[in-house]
Amino acid sequence: MRISIATDSLDGVASLIGDELERRGHLVTRYGAVADPTDTDWARVSADAARDVAGGMADMAIVACWTGTGASIAANKVPGIRAALCTDAVTAAGARTWNNANVLALSLRLVSAPTLVEILDAWFATPASTQADDLVSVSYLNTLDHLPPND
Numbered sequence: 001m002r003i004s005i006a007t008d009s010l011d012g013v014a015s016l017i018g019d020e021l022e023r024r025g026h027l028v029t030r031y032g033a034v035a036d037p038t039d040t041d042w043a044r045v046s047a048d049a050a051r052d053v054a055g056g057m058a059d060m061a062i063v064a065c066w067t068g069t070g071a072s073i074a075a076n077k078v079p080g081i082r083a084a085l086c087t088d089a090v091t092a093a094g095a096r097t098w099n100n101a102n103v104l105a106l107s108l109r110l111v112s113a114p115t116l117v118e119i120l121d122a123w124f125a126t127p128a129s130t131q132a133d134d135l136v137s138v139s140y141l142n143t144l145d146h147l148p149p150n151d
């Protein structure tokens with residue numbers, strides 16, 4: 001797969017994300033600190049990676065910051081993106097199954113190297129659900145991109 005990744009620092013597992021993806025045979029595009037250590041704007045670099053997915057230049061993205069919250073919020077601002085902040089493999093599997101998540105957001109504070117491997121194992125092994133109720137929910141989620149606030 002083509003996977004865009006972004007981090008706002010080189011803390012924790014930041015550098016391992018791209019290395020682990022390449023070890024699994026994915027084609028990785030790097031944004032933010034993992035491309036240039038001085039590029040630390042979590043909002044912009046997360047949106048850059050998410051835009052690759054929305055624009056069809058990447059199949060998925062992984063965005064990370066210290067908490068994971070800013071990275072996930074920024075990615076979710078990009079129309080077409082369903083970013084999920086995951087701290088363990090069970091959450092990652094659920095994000096793929098129920099949310100058809102196309103961006104994985106990570107906390108560099110919370111995710112250790114072994115947990116990163118578990119999360120990636122679950123993320124890539126789990127397809128999106130084809131159950132009718134899940135398809136309805138994800139379809140509704142996609143309409144939210146185009147609704148004015150409060151509608």
Ligand SMILES: O=C(CO)[C@H](O)[C@H](O)COP(=O)(O)O
Nearest residue numbers: 042065066067068069070071
């Ligand atoms: O978690 C984050 C945003 O959600 C950032 O990684 C955090 O704010 C970065 O802090 P600093 O600029 O002090 O390194």
